[in-house]
Amino acid sequence: MDDRATDGGERTATDGTSDSGTSGSGTSESGTSDSGTSDSGTDDSGTDRLWLVERTYTDKGLVSLVYATPDGEYAVQRQRSMNMLQRGADVTAAIPAEDASLEPVDDETTREQYADEAARMAADHDPNDAV
Numbered sequence: 001m002d003d004r005a006t007d008g009g010e011r012t013a014t015d016g017t018s019d020s021g022t023s024g025s026g027t028s029e030s031g032t033s034d035s036g037t038s039d040s041g042t043d044d045s046g047t048d049r050l051w052l053v054e055r056t057y058t059d060k061g062l063v064s065l066v067y068a069t070p071d072g073e074y075a076v077q078r079q080r081s082m083n084m085l086q087r088g089a090d091v092t093a094a095i096p097a098e099d100a101s102l103e104p105v106d107d108e109t110t111r112e113q114y115a116d117e118a119a120r121m122a123a124d125h126d127p128n129d130a131v
Contacts, residue, residue: 050076050097051118052131057082067095070122072115074102094127 050067053075057063061082068075076097080089105111125131 049094049127050074050102051094051121052091053114053117053121055091063091065091066114067097068105068114068118069102070115070118072105072111072113072118075105075114076101076103090130092127093121093125093129093131 050069052065053068053072054066055063056066063080063082063085065078065080066075067078078095080091085091105114121131
């Protein structure tokens with residue numbers, strides 16, 4: 001992930017760095033993560049698991065969070081105020097999202113970037129980890 005500024009904001013990697021190293025996995029030998037969902041990113045209720053792939057800070061006191069499917073094909077954007085985050089609202093490594101809320105990612109480069117970052121997040125974090 002790059003660290004370039006856009007629209008008056010600062011973009012950083014989801015963990016606050018541009019390092020793409022990996023560490024241990026939150027996946028058991030059975031192929032399911034510690035939270036009981038499969039590596040495919042879909043839980044038993046038919047809801048996709050989305051991984052945090054982008055965090056952008058704006059000069060208006062907002063944090064824009066982008067969560068994407070493991071293949072980078074679909075994403076959803078959430079905005080949080082800096083005040084809310086400073087008061088303890090957690091940003092988690094992954095969120096569940098209904099299919100109806102997902103938007104397709106049209107740009108091939110962005111899809112690849114999202115897929116790479118989602119894979120890194122899934123390898124480095126349990127879905128409910130605060131990041």
